[in-house]
Amino acid sequence: MRLPLARRGRLAVVSTAPDPAALLSAIPIACVLVDGENRFRYANPAAEQFFALSIMQLRHMGLADLVAPDSPLFALIGQVRGGEVVVSDHDLHFDGPRLQRRCVTVQGTPVPEDPGCVMLTFQHESAARVLDRQLNFRSAARSVAGMAAILAHEVKNPLSGIRGAAQLLEHSVSEPDRELAVLIRDEADRIRELVDRMEAFGEKPVARDAVNIHRVLEHVRRLAQTGFAAHLRIVELYDPSLPPVLGNRDQLVQVLLNLVKNAAEAITGETDQGEITLVTAYQHGVRLVVPGTQRRVHLPLVVSVRDSGPGIPADLRENLFDPFVTTKPTGSGLGLALVAKIIGEHGGLIEVDSRPGRTEFRVFLPIFLEEQFDR
Secondary structure, three states, X not given: OOOOHHHHHHHHHHHOOOOHHHHHHHXXXXXXXXXXXOEEEEEOHHHHHHHOOOHHHHOOOEHHHOOOOOOHHHHHHHHHHHHOOOEEEEEEXXXXXXXXXXXXXXXXXXXXXXXXXXXXXXXXXXXXXXHHHHHHHHHHHHHHHHHHHHHHHHOHHHHHHHHHHHHHHHOOOOHHHHHHHHHHHHHHHHHHHXXXXXXXXXXXXXXXXXXXXXXXXXHHHHHHHOOOOOOOEEEEEOOOOOOOEEEOHHHHHHHHHHHHHHHHHHOOOOOOOOEEEEEEEEOOOOEEEOOOOOOEEEOOEEEEEEEOOOOOOHHHXXXXXXXXXXXXXXXXXXHHHHHHHHHHHOOOEEEEEEEOOEEEEEEEEOEOOHHHHOO
C-alpha cells in the first residue's frame, strides 16, 4: 500500500536520526565505551572532565591505567559481558594515583552490535548528597540560633553575677578557697565565651557585594603564616581569571581562616612535611535557590583547602558540620557548624573528602553579577 505524500514526508523526518556520538556528547553524564580488553574506544566531553584527560589521551589507555585492579568496577564489567545485561553499582570509590573520585554510581550496558564492548556511565553522587546535608546543616544551625538566643537572655545575666561574686571572694578568703574562687571565675568566663560563640548563629542580615576571593585567601594566608601555621608550607594553586564572588568579605575571611586553622591543627607531629594547599577553580556546579528568595544561582567558583594530615575518622564525616561535633579533644564543635551556616547563607555549598594523608574541604560559591544589583 502506498502512503500519502504528507505521511511519507513525516515518516522521512522521523527516520532521520541524529548521530549517536553527537547525542552522547550532549549528555552531561560521563559516558565511555571500552572494548574487550577494557581499553577506551570512546569518551564524551563529560567523561573527559570526569577523568581529567582528553579523548586523545584516553584512547591510548585502559581502565587498568586509572583504576586499581581490585576495584568493583571490573567485576561489574564482567557481569555485563557474562550476562548481556545492564548492571549498576553505587557508592564506588576510586582512589588511584591518577583518578580520585568518591561516591560514584556506575552503570554498565552491553553493546550487542560490538561483542565484548561495554558502555559505562559514571555519575558523581556528591552534589546530591552535599545538597541533602546542607539542608540538614541549615536546620541544625537554626536550632543552635534559637538555643543561643535563649542562652544569651537567660544565662548571661546570672553568669555575670556569679563571676562578680567569685571575683570578690578572691580577695577575702584563705589561699585554698581562693583557688576555688578563681576556678569559678574561669569557668564562668568559659561559659560566657561559649555563649558568645553560639550567638554568631543568630539570623542577622549581612550586606554582600563583589569580593575578590584571592585577596581574601592572601589575607588568610598571611594571618596563618604569622601565627598558627608558621611551621607549615602553604601552597597556592589559583586560577587568576576567576570573577568576583558574591559575598561578604569578613564572613568569607572567617570561613577560610577557620578551615585553614583546622587544617594546621590536623597536621600534628609533621612539622617537617606538613603542607596546606589552597586551590581556586572555575567549574560547572549546582543550581540552588538562594535562601529567602526565588532566585536560582549557579555555583561555578570552587575554593579548596587541602591538608596532608591523618584524615577525619569515618564515623564523624557524615555529621562533621553538625553543632557540637568535633575531632579535637578540647574543641567546642561550633567552628565547622558556623562555616556551614555562613556558606549556606551565601547560597553556596561545602563538602569534605578525607582519607589518610589528604583531607580537602571544597566551598562552592556564586559569582557576582551586576544585573543582580540593577533591579
